[in-house]
Amino acid sequence: xxxxxxxxxxxxxxxxxxxxxxxxxxxxxxxxxxxxxxxxxxxxxxxxxxxxxxxxxxxxxxxxxxxxxxxxxxxxxxxxxxxxxxxxxxxxxxxxxxxxxxxxxxxxxxxxxxx
Amino acid sequence: xxxxxxxxxxxxxxxxxxxxxxxxxxxxxxxxxxxxxxxxxxxxxxxxxxxxxxxxxxxxxxxxxxxxxxxxxxxxxxxxxxxxxxxxxxxxxxxxxxxxxxxxxxxxxxxxx
Numbered sequence: 001x002x003x004x005x006x007x008x009x010x011x012x013x014x015x016x017x018x019x020x021x022x023x024x025x026x027x028x029x030x031x032x033x034x035x036x037x038x039x040x041x042x043x044x045x046x047x048x049x050x051x052x053x054x055x056x057x058x059x060x061x062x063x064x065x066x067x068x069x070x071x072x073x074x075x076x077x078x079x080x081x082x083x084x085x086x087x088x089x090x091x092x093x094x095x096x097x098x099x100x101x102x103x104x105x106x107x108x109x110x111x112x113x114x115x
Numbered sequence: 116x117x118x119x120x121x122x123x124x125x126x127x128x129x130x131x132x133x134x135x136x137x138x139x140x141x142x143x144x145x146x147x148x149x150x151x152x153x154x155x156x157x158x159x160x161x162x163x164x165x166x167x168x169x170x171x172x173x174x175x176x177x178x179x180x181x182x183x184x185x186x187x188x189x190x191x192x193x194x195x196x197x198x199x200x201x202x203x204x205x206x207x208x209x210x211x212x213x214x215x216x217x218x219x220x221x222x223x224x225x226x227x228x
Contacts, residue, residue: 004157032215034215036219042221043119043206043219043220043221043222044158044206044208044219045219046216046217046218049215049216051215089157089158091157093215101146101148101163101171101210102148102160102163102171103148103150103158103160103208103217104160105157105158105159106157107155107156107157108155108156108157
C-alpha cells in the first residue's frame with residue numbers, strides 16, 4: 001500500500017538557518033504530494049502541494065519539488081523564522097482512477113527555531 | 116463559512132462508555148473524511164464519505180466505530196464501549212470533488228480513563 005517516510009525529528013535550528021526536511025514515498029500510479037503544517041494548539045493546514053512530476057509547490061518561503069525518479073518531495077526554506085516552529089507532515093493522495101481522496105501521512109517532523 | 120468545525124474539542128470518558136463526535140464540513144464540500152492521530156504519529160485514515168454515501172472504511176475502524184453523514188452535510192463518529200486504546204485526536208476534513216486539497220478541523224481530543 002501507499003506509504004510516506006519523512007525525516008525524524010526533532011529538528012532545532014537558529015533563526016535564518018536553511019531548512020531541509022526529507023520526505024520519500026511509495027505509491028502506485030501518480031499520487032499528489034503535500035506538506036501540511038500544525039502550529040501549536042492549531043489544526044492541520046496545507047502548506048504546499050504538487051500534483052504531477054517536476055511540479056514545484058511553494059508558499060510562505062517554503063518549497064518542495066515532486067521528484068518521481070527519486071520518489072521524493074523534500075521541504076526546503078532558505079531562512080527560517082521563529083514563527084516557523086511547528087510540526088510538518090508530508091502526505092500523499094493516492095491515484096485512484098483519478099478520484100484522489102484519502103491522504104497517507106508521514107509521522108511528522110517537529111521543527112523548533114530559536115532566536 | 117469559517118472552515119471545518121468539530122465538536123467537542125475535548126472529551127474525557129470512562130472506559131466502556133459510548134461517545135459521539137460531530138463534524139461540520141465547509142458547506143460546499145461534498146467529500147468528508149475522518150482521521151485518527153495518536154501522539155507522535157501522523158493522522159491515519161478512518162473513513163470517507165461522498166455526499167451521504169460512506170465509500171470506504173479503513174481496517175482501523177473496528178465494529179465499535181460507526182460514522183454517518185445524513186443528508187450529506189454534517190457527520191458523526193460514534194465509538195461504543197470505549198477502550199483506553201481509543202484515546203487519540205480525531206480529525207475531520209472536507210474537500211470538493213476534483214480538488215486535491217483537504218481542509219482540516221481542529222480535532223476532538225478523546226481521553227479514555
